[in-house]
Amino acid sequence: MLAHDFLKKNDRDFVPASSRQVFFIKLIFFIFFRSAWYFLILIMAKICRCTGIFFTDILAKQVHVIGLLWFAKAIASAVLLPTQKPFSSGRSIRKSLQVRIAQLALFNTLVEIIWFYGITFCGPFRSILVFEQSPTVLLVALMFLVNGGGNAAKMRGVFYLCVGWIVLFFMDSDASNAPNHSEAYKHQNGLNHIFYHILGWFGISDHCGGVLLLMLAVIFRMVYDSNFRHLAVEIGGPKRLYAMICVLSSMLLTPFAVLSLVLSSSSIGSYFEFPLLLFMSTAFVMIVDFYAEHICFQHVADPVMAIARWSPITMFLASLLITWLWVDGSATGSHTISAGSLIAVACFCLASYVFTSQDSPRSMGGHFIGISEEGMPLYTHGEAFLHKTSRSLLHFFHETITEILANSDSRRIFWFLCANLAFCGVEFLYGFLTNSLGLISDGFHMLFDCSALVMGLVASVMARWTASRHFSYGYGRVEVLSGFINALFLIVIAMFIFLEALERLYDPPDVHTDKLLFVAVAGLLVNLFGMYAFHGGHGHSHGGGQDTHMVEDMAFTFK
Missing domain, CATH: 1.20.1510 (Alpha-lytic protease prodomain-like)
Known part of the structure; x- marks a missing residue:
């Protein structure tokens, strides 16, 4: 057979793909790579949020937390107000919704004050481990404990969460490495007086008190997120509502921030470094993170579970890496890595992965339950037996x-x-x-x-x-x-x-x-x-x- 005959034979055997098949293949590749790019944006935004929280801890050592939160809200409002135009664009908001928005802004202010103050006790690394828990993961764990009906994987997830919380509260040696809080954050005098008075009643350490504060903030955050989602649907979208809440929160904080800045003794080290860190922490924590999550909700497949899984895992691992590279263990007042914190990171990552995993297909093995009237054996297949008795x-x-x-x-x-x-x-x-x-x-x-x-x-x-x-x-x-x-x-x-x-x-x-x-x-x-x-x-x-x-x-x- 000649060479050109051989080539002709192969050409006859080749069946080209139809234009519809080519279109679907290109569409699949386009969707996959586009989702991957948006997912990468989410990961980078969470790493930036971790960095911003570390900047927040540095800033909290220089000014009062209420004043710091007011600065951050004011900068975020200055960016979001001309960008979103929440009060001038969109449909009009009736009076009942205006009251609910004001209440939600007040609740958001309370949550973030507790969060910022908890950072001063536990440091940025441990505050991320506690406060950055996904509300979806915590709700799934709570519903499993209350209603049951789950599988063995959810039981393992609850076990990982419990071990992580217990280790972080009782076995973390951060209390021996942490500074004297009343001296390092003496400009927080009013909040310190109230908090230490409460700690004196129960006889617990500063570190454990900070963990309890952050746990309280997580519970409040779950309530806030639920109300935010419902209210965003009624007023025309989450971006508009978030801009309104930032503006109203900065207005609510203004009198308290002025009093705290006047009455407290601020110790700003550099007037060039302070505004730079303030702008970067605000951009990373309050602006970039929100827009990245909003974009992923629109373009990533199954966004709720994707964000609930990879957001906390990324932040836990990124905060661990930043603490290892950044924090000097020999320095006075440094919140270093301990064995307890490493165990907590592993447990929280496993819990986030387990609770957001899709249910695995049921196995084909069965349990013998009896004989039918025709004399045939009867089986309960897979995990149906477990679901029936759970x-x-x-x-x-x-x-x-x-x-x-x-x-x-x-x-x-x-x-x-x-x-x-x-x-x-x-x-x-x-x-x-x-x-x-x-x-x-x-x-x-x-x-x-x-x-x-x-x-x-x-x-x-x-x-x-x-x-x-x-x-x-x-x-x-x-x-x-x-x-x-x-x-x-x-x-x-x-x-x-x-x-x-x-x-x-x-x-x-x-x-x-x-x-x-x-x-x-x-x-x-x-x-x-x-x-x-x-x-x-x-x-x-x-x-x-x-x-x-x-x-x-x-x-x-x-x-």
Whole structure:
């Protein structure tokens, strides 16, 4: 075969694509690359927002937070007012909507004052970890806890969120690295006086108080976002409403900002650096971020879940990188990276990813449920069995507590559990206040006593469940399993207490014993109530041993 014959043969076999197919292929590529560009804009805007929050922390060390927020709102209003023309363009707004807009602007001002003040306590990195949580993710987690009906992935997401919050609140060592807040931010004198007075009531540190402030701001922000979305539909779009809120917020802040700037002692380092950082932080936090999200809502596929997933993940990782590159750990007053903050970053990123993932397709495996009338086996396929039996956690707790309170013995144990938990909190509080390792270790001891009681009560309820095809002997072994898990917990906490005891052996702290009598008397009363609660339960295998345990606790209380 000649070469030109071979080429002709290939030409005959080739079938060109139709113009419609070519058009659809080009359209798919255009949509994909266009969405990718808009998604890249969102990522860059979130990185800029992180940088702006770090600039805000620098500015808050120089002027009062109310004055700083007023400066930022005024600059944003100066940009948005001529750009959007919210009061002169668009349809007219009736009086009832004007009142709602003013209320929303006032609420927005309150949220951002709490946010800015929380930054001064926790630093920009930890404020991003708390305040930049996606409201969508938090709402999905809340609805799962209240209504149930979710899958195992959502349960993992709730677990990640809880671990992240607990680690950030209790195990983050930022409190030891943070500066004396009253000295570093002495120009915030009015807010400091109110906040430290409240902290004195509960005896918590500045760092934990800042985390609580930011958690309160997150809750308020969820309410604000919900009202913002509903009101934006009624007045003609989110850009117009956002411009109105910025202008009204700056007007509301004006008298308070003037008073704060006049009465407080500002310490502006450079009159060139301060306005430059102020303009950049305002542009990144209040203008660029809002417009980037608005553009992505219009051009990105499934924008709600895309923004809810990648916005917090981008900000968490970007803030971690900026803190690692920017913050000098040896400098006084620096909020450095700790092991607890790293765990919190990992948990929050995983939670954001899990809650925004699409439900995976159900597996084809099934559960055998019986035989039909024709003699054929019947199966429940995939996760249908799990969805059928899944319930709300609150509903499960309600049913369990109802069964516990229905029995007189378990009811007495339950009330003792409540008293024991309350006294456990008292021991932890006074242990940290007096620097007493004995009280702290006994607090952990009582905490795991309470966990043993909780697992025992739940196991006693589960042990009464009827036998099934999978557990033909019933659920009686659940009680043994709960005891084994509690023993593992005790081993872990014993190791932590042993390490703390070794540290205090080489560096003994000062123990303040002037407040221990109240704890001793309260412990005596709780243990006497415990002996009464377990009295009459000697027919069970654990009755006498628990009474002996109460006597040992009373002896420890008066050591």
